[in-house]
Amino acid sequence: MADHTAGRLPARPNIRISLWAVVAGVTAAFALLPIAAIAFIALADTGSLWGHVLAHVLPQAAWNTFVLLVGSGIIAMLVGTGAAWIVSAYDFRGRGVLEWALLLPLAVPAYIMAYAYLDILSPLGPVQGVVRWVLGYSSPREFRLPDIRSMWGAILVFGFVLYPYVYLTARAMFLAQTANVVEAARTLGVPRSGIFWRVALPMARPAIAVGVSLALMEVLNDVGASQFLGVRTMTAAVYTTWIVRTDLAGASQIAMGMLAMVLALVMLERWARRDQRFAANAQSSRSMPRQPLKGLPALIALALGAAPILIGFAGPALYLIVAAVKRLEFAGLSASLVRATVNTVSMSAMATLVILVLGFAVAYAARLHAGGWSATAMRVASLGYAVPGTVLAIGILVPVAAFDRTLSSQWQSLTGLPGGLLLLGSGAALVYAYAARFLAISAGGIDAGLSRIPPAFDHASRTLGQSSTGTLLRVHLPLSRPALTAAGLLVFVDCMKELPATLLLRPLNFESLATLLYGEAARGTYEDAALAALIIVAIGILPVILLAHTSRSVR
Structure with a gap:
């Protein structure tokens, strides 16, 4: 009998490649490209210029960055943890307002x-004027x-801008602590005044570590505030080495040092959370009861909770409103501000759309292929959020410029x-930078939303x-x-506020609200920048309202 199988090609294995997985992999590769580019550029020879930077620029910048990280981290930790405990453990008149108002500095x-x-506390500003009037002095x-x-x-x-990161995480942990844990501690002889130190704080330590690490990453990303306040950080050193000294390789080498600091922060946060595992019995869990306060203790609690809001939001916001009104009465609405507003809204909206599409693709691939390499692609695609905007801008410039030259x-x-x-x-390069930086927000938020959809819905639909x-x-x-x-709202506001990447990758003759404010403040014309700052703060309040609504609904 003839063999009819002879000459046939061997059967090919049935390999199905998911389009979602491919998109997730490509997105992760593009997110990883700037970091790889920085490492490649840093290997270049900078000649004698790097020796000058290493001897005269980097030591002072690294020390300033370290001191700034430690100091601001301590302030954010103390203020955020203390405010979270006040609104979680005590009940007093005004506590409900403090609960959401403590998030307002996130808008600034x-x-x-x-x-x-800089203007409020200047020698000719209102604060020093009042102090001199009280003390009987007439001149600065x-x-x-x-x-x-x-x-x-x-x-x-x-510290007072970034404490809400600690406040959010610590408050969530305090609210999750159950009454039976507190009651057990009281039974074992722990006084009410010792509950915070002996029970609540140790259990909240992992959440506090997460909040502090997020705050410190924001400090590393900053370039405007440190320059305005005369503190030369590593971020400022990257900017000046690249722009002023036109030394891209030297700036990349400093950027690699910043990446090492980010990695150290992540490792420190994980070390702080080692062996921290707490569980509660869901059947018998009751929320920790708040201790009612009245009279002087209630006033003290209200004052302590209101102080961060006054310093971190109300004071600057009131100044911006007054300065903006004066500017409008004097010169009206300038054409440059209108152009900057249109540029900011259009660029942020375009970037938000791209980031939402990519974030959904990454999160959906991780849902379809749980535990596979799609989940790894999602983690890789989220790395950019931990990378300062200045560093990302350097990593994006080289491949994008090479593509432009080739084309x-x-x-x-x-x-x-x-x-x-x-x-x-x-x-497009600026949209790329926004996507690489804020993809973690989009993918993480969408992944959280998709995780609430039971797999049974998928089976029923099929x-x-x-x-x-x-x-x-x-x-x-x-x-x-x-x-x-x-996720779209959070990404849009973050794109609108982003300064370092916008400053370095914007097209020629392109001004956003953030770069307009930066330029006017650098020239000392504070009144001209007040309107731009006020618009940024007003739009920045939107995600704060969302966060406040979410935290209240979760409870």
């Missing part, structure tokens, strides 16, 4: 707070307060016409004849719409 970027306090030559342009000024500014030369060889900078000139695309359109997208909306 550090560079705006520094800009506001006779008496003036210490200059806020100093390390202590920068520490206070960062320009090909266009010129084909048409004989000179080519331009397609990605750098159109703002049983009813829906394809995977139909399940996506008719089940997953409608149910994850709140998560998409929240």
Whole structure:
């Protein structure tokens, strides 16, 4: 009998490649590209210039950065943890307002707070004027307060702007602590005044470590506030080495040092959370009861809770409103401010759309292939959030500029016409930077929303004849719409406030609200920047309202 199988090709294995997994892998590769580019550029020889930077620039910048991180981290930890305990453990008149108002400093970027306090606390400002009037002095030559342009000024500014990161995480942990734990501690002889130190604080230590690490990463990302306040950090050293000294390799080498600091922060946060595991019996869990306060103790608690709000939000916001009104009465609404507002909204909206699409693709691939390499791709794609914007800008510039040069030369060889900078000139490089930096917010928020959809819904949809695309359109997208909306809002506001990457990668003649404010403040024309700062703060309040609503609904 003839063998009919002879000559046939061996059967190919049925390998199905998911489009979602491919998109997730490509997104992760693009997110990882700037970090790889920085490492490659840092290997270049900088000649004698790096020796000058290493001897005269880097030691002072590294020391300033270390002191700033330690000081602002301590302030943020003390203020955030204390405020979280006050609103979680005590009940007094005004506590409900403090509960959400303590989040308001999140609406004020550090560079705006520094800009506001430079004018408020200047020798000719209102605060020093009142102090001299009370003490009987008539001129700044006779008496003036210490200059806020100093390390202590920068520490206070960062501490009171960034404490909400600690407040959010610590308060969530305090609210999760159950009454039976407190009652057991009281039974074992722990006084009420010792509950915080002996029970609540040790259990909240992992959450506090997470909040402090997030705050410190924001300090490393800053370039505006530290420069306004005269503190030369490593971020400022990267900027000046690249822009002023035109030494990209030297700036990349400093950037690698900053990445090492970020890695150290992440490792420190994980070390602080080692062996920290707490569990509660869900069947018998009751929320920790608040201790009622009245009279003087209630006033003290209200004052302690209101002080961070006054320093971190109300004071700067009131100054911005007054300065903006004066500017409008004097010169009206300038054309440059209108252009900057349009540029900011349009660029942020475009970047938000791209980031939401990519974030959904990464999160959806991780859902479809749980535990596979798609989950790894999601973690890799989220690395950019831990990288300062200045560092990302350097890593993006080189591959983007190489692509522009290649495309320009090909266009010129084909048409004989000179080519331009397609990605750098159109703002695509800036959208790339925003995507690499804030993809973690989009992917994390959407992943949290998708995780609330039971897998049984997928099975039911497929049983009813829906394809995977139909399940996506008719089940997953409608149910994850709140998560998409929240993630989009957070990403939009973060793109609008981002200063370092915008400052370095913006197209020519492109001003955003953040860069306009930076330029005016650097020139000392504070009144002209007040309106831009006020618009940023007003839009920045939106995610704060969302966070406050979410935290109240979770309870």
